Amino acid sequence: MPSLTWSDELVLAHPQMDATHEEFVALLGAAETALAESREAGLAAYEVLVEHTVAHFGQEDRWMTATGFAPENCHSFQHAQVLGLMHEVARLAREQADFGPLGRVLPELGAWFRMHAQSMDAALASHLDQIGYDPATGHIARAPAAQGMTGCGGSSCSPSPQPGEPAEA
Numbered sequence: 700m701p702s703l704t705w706s707d708e709l710v711l712a713h714p715q716m717d718a719t720h721e722e723f724v725a726l727l728g729a730a731e732t733a734l735a736e737s738r739e740a741g742l743a744a745y746e747v748l749v750e751h752t753v754a755h756f757g758q759e760d761r762w763m764t765a766t767g768f769a770p771e772n773c774h775s776f777q778h779a780q781v782l783g784l785m786h787e788v789a790r791l792a793r794e795q796a797d798f799g800p801l802g803r804v805l806p807e808l809g810a811w812f813r814m815h816a817q818s819m820d821a822a823l824a825s826h827l828d829q830i831g832y833d834p835a836t837g838h839i840a841r842a843p844a845a846q847g848m849t850g851c852g853g854s855s856c857s858p859s860p861q862p863g864e865p866a867e868a
């Protein structure tokens with residue numbers, strides 16, 4: 700049973716982001732299914748998810764840089780933290796045959812992604828919509844209100860918990 704399934708609550712009305720997110724959810728579910736069959740299959744499927752996530756986060760980071768966010772904004776920072784963790788989990792399984800972290804991180808990624816999509820990614824989608832950003836051409840119809848934004852596209856920055864961290868009550 701996958702820890703996360705695609706549903707309307709994850710849709711952000713940003714077609715390109717939604718398509719990437721739907722792929723993320725499918726690849727996460729595939730990794731969970733594969734890991735239930737064998738460690739090798741699980742690791743192989745997980746590495747496909749990691750590769751996809753590099754592109755997924757990179758795409759959002761580029762959109763932020765192109766539309767007025769500072770490079771060290773909190774959304775990109777969270778991407779880097781999560782990707783670092785994902786790489787480390789793959790390394791432990793591949794190099795040390797330590798599959799414990801891999802088994803734990805998959806459901807944690809499901810819970811983390813739901814929160815991330817509904818907070819930081821939702822704020823980014825809304826920001827891109829407000830300024831009329833065309834991801835295909837990079838054209839901005841309405842100039843962003845500020846440059847060098849460090850928040851997440853909303854008025855304040857409230858990072859969501861990382862995978863493995865308890866959610867705040």
Ligand SMILES: [Fe+2]
Nearest residue numbers: 720755759820
């Ligand atoms: Fe995303």
Ligand SMILES: [Fe+2]
Nearest residue numbers: 759815819820
């Ligand atoms: Fe994101």
